[in-house]
Structure formats: structure tokens, C-alpha cells
Amino acid sequence: MSAAASLSSHEPHLPHGVELLRHPLLNKATAFSEEERDQLGLRGLLPPRVVNLELQVERVLAQLRCKSNDLEKYIFLSALQQRNETLFYKLLIDHLEETMPIIYTPTVGQACLEYGSILRHPRGLWITSNDRGRIASVLRNWPQTNVRVIVVTDGERILGLGDLGAYGMGIPVGKLALYSACAGVHPSECLPITIDVGTENPRFLDDPFYIGLPQKRVRGEAYEALMDEFIAATQEVFPGCLVQFEDFANHNAFTLLEKWRDRICCFNDDIQGTAAVAVAGLIAASKETGKPLTDQTVLFLGAGEAGTGIAGLFVRALVEAGMSEAEARKRCWFVDSKGLLVAGRDTKLPSHKAPYAHEAPQAATLAEAVERIRPTALIGVAGIGPAFTPEILQRMGEYNHRPIIFALSNPTSKAECTPVQAYEATGGRAIYASGSPFAQVEIGGRTFRPGQGNNVYIFPGVGLGVLAANTPTVTDTMFLAAARALAAETTPEDLAQGCVYPKLTRIREVSLKVAQATVVEATRLGLARNDLGATPEDAISALMFQPSYPTLVTD
């Protein structure tokens, strides 16, 4: 939707004067024309020179580059988002490779750690365990009435950084900025929410400056009742809105998804979004190695949301390729905190792990497990930092001509290995991807461009597709379709540089393809309540928000 369209439909009353300058969706700052300054009570409130959006982008970019560190850049961009969203999104879209690592991983991780001291102007809604019985009225305090997508966290597992309680808000805020920047969902339709039920983080509980509820987490029935009320309230206040669960700890993540996935339009990004991006990476890597997907064996480090989510979607892809489900599951192996997951190892396994406890001898360490399983792909999703040692990487290189090494934990400090480590240990043969961005690498006269295997390639596009088709639910088959669409966007040039993902600079185009695949799958399933016609791509593209200034007055 264009800014002009949103203006007429969402802003029946056009504010004047200072009120207009304080309205981030309408503010143009120095780009208000002479006529607008006259007719909208702005004369004298702005410096005289009238400039255009392009020049404003150059100016804020120069200011951004002057900041002494990334956290300062984050603070600067947050302030820009707060005062002029058109300029914020234009800057993001035109300079995504430079700005995404600031508003998203890795800097957003640092921002969350220090959220209490960097927060200048609160963004999003905090809903707490004290809000039982009044959640719908809290949602009604949000100034926009046209919300179509909510990203919600309870802050218990923020990236690989653990329990950050109310400071987790940086994640929904960042994810939703990417909905608008990468897939053109209108900013006014996006609502970031943090459910604050307390924190187990001792650093915060002892800190008088902590901004969240200073209490241990509410758990059990009280937590469930709060979340039930929350979900019901989202559908009451914003009927049919998409709810993206983000960075919940394992138990709640799986429970919430199972409870709601067939009842409302929702998905869990860490389980399903990460799964799709990783499976897309495996599909593209298979093309590059010449080894079909059905010949791949994956060893995961970490058996939580991301690991078992990826395995589940990988199994689905193998089954579609003709393999039996039991056989497909045996292509997935897990190392968790107790070593290799094998049958009989645990008295009681959570249901997400149980399908992958295969009959095999124990292995205590990742290194032993690599020797035993001899996987074609090693995927790190444990959030424990550097765990793919040079020895492990060398072994992968001995067993495979082109070993697949995905170090997907975020932020950068939690990556299982760096691209340099992967390439050096394998003589440049590794097919490497990471969750957080790494610069390109020169080794032995060759340039490698490591791919960013991050769910940003998936959730904005799937979200856009789901909103465009107005589906009542989101299915795993939509994520598999999204993964295939993403893999199809990786070009031979990308692969030649060692990159299994398309360039980030193409993200809007790629998100559109992902959205289209989502819509086609929704239509196939009879879940598309909007008919987007024979060429959904054009219809979806027409819905995408482009940051530009509407003319606010007639001359």
C-alpha cells in the first residue's frame, strides 16, 4: 500500500503544525513543500531550505556513518524511525546491507542487552502478567486500528543471549521493521509486543534501572491463562491479524504453536521461519554439490526450536521426494547438551526430540558424533558460541568433497564458527552460511561471499503472502513452498561465490517470490480467502509499501 493510500484510509484527520511534525508516518521534515508549509501551519517551524527525500537519505546516511559505534547507530536509527518513518524506510531499503546489521542481528542483540539505558521513546506494547482481565483494553491503547501483523516475544530466549525479559522488545521492533523494509507491509499495520511475565536473569532482578517487572517469571497455569487471554484479545481487537511468535524459550514456543496453529493465523519464526531458510540453503547447496537432497545427512548441534524445526521441514521435503518418513528422519541426527541423541539415552524425551532418538551407540561429544555419523551437513543452532572446532571442520572436509557448514546461532558472538575457520579447515571447499552477517573473505586468491542463513529471507515474504491471501492459518507446506521459492532465487553466480542465498540487496524481489509461493500454496489448500487472480505476483506487488512522500495539499 502506498503512503498516499494509507493516508486517506488511515488518517481521516490530517494534523497541522507541530502535531504533523511529530507524526512519524506523515512527517516529511525539510521535504515539506512551500505550499504545504503555508497550508499546514508549518511556516517558520522548519529551516527554510526545501529538499527532497533522496537528499534527506544522503544526509542521514552521512550522519549514521559518523557514529562511533554500532550501538550509537542503533540509537540514531531508532530516533529516525520515531520521527520520520518514510525516511527511515527509504534509508533502510536503499542501504540494506549497511543498515540491516544495525537494526537486526547482530547489533539488535547488543541493543536488547542494554535496552533500559538506550530507550529514548518506547516503541511497541508491553503487556504484563498484571494485565490479566484487561489485555484487550491495553491493545486498544495502540494508536493504529488497522494492525494486521503482531510480532510477540516473552523475552525468555532472545537470539542466543538467553532471558532478557522486558528488554526483548528490540526483537519484535526489529523484525517488524524488516516486514516493512523487506516485504513492504505497511508500517502502520505492524505491532510489536513484549509479554512481560518477569525474568530469571539475576543481573536484571538486582538492577534498580531494569525497566521490566522485577519478579521471577510467572509459569504454569497462570502463564497459559495470560497467553490464552492475549491471543483471544488480538483476534478481538484486530480480527484475523497474523501473530508471529518470536524468541520464546523452547517449551513455550512448541506449546503455543501446537495450541494455536490450527485456530488462528500464526507461526513461530524460530521453528518454522528458520526451518525454511535452512532447508532452502540445503536445496541450493545440493545443486552446488551435485548430491541430491535425498543423499544428505544432517547433524545438528542443538535440539531446540531451530534444530527440530529444520529437521521437521527437511523430513517433509524428503518425503515429498519419495522417501519414507522413518527413513527421512534417520537422515537427521542431533547433539544436545547430553551428547548424541540416541534411543534409550533419556528416560523421558520431549516430543520434539523423540522422533530423532535413533538406535545407535552413544557419543559424548560433537567431534565423536561427527566421526560416527559422517554427516554431509553440520548445522549449528545451539546458541552456545564457537563449537565447530578446526578438528571438527577438518573431519567434515575429509568425509565430504563439499561439506555443508551452517553456523546459524545469533548474534555473531554465538556463531558456531566463522567463515574463515570453515574455509581454512576445508581448503575452501566448505559451503558455509551463518545466521548473522559476515564480510566476504579472501582466501588463496579466491573471494567467498558467505550467505546469511537467517529467517529474514522467509518471514517477511510468508507474512506478506498470508496477509495478501487473507489465510485463516499458516501451514508447514507454505514454509516448504517458501523454502523452494527462496532456493530458486539463488543464482549460479551466488553459488560460484560460495553463497547459497540470493544477495540481500534483492530482498524485496525475493520476498515477493516467497509471498507468491505462499499464496499459491494457500490457494492449493483452499485457504486463500482473497482471490489474487491468475498472476498473484502482480497483485501482491501492488500491495507493497514503497517509502515516498504523499502530497498533502492541493495547489
Ligand SMILES: O=C([O-])CC(=O)C(=O)O
Ligand atoms: O533474529 C534473528 O536474527 C534470527 C532469529 O530468529 C533468532 O536468532 O532467534
Ligand SMILES: [Mg+2]
Ligand atoms: Mg528469533
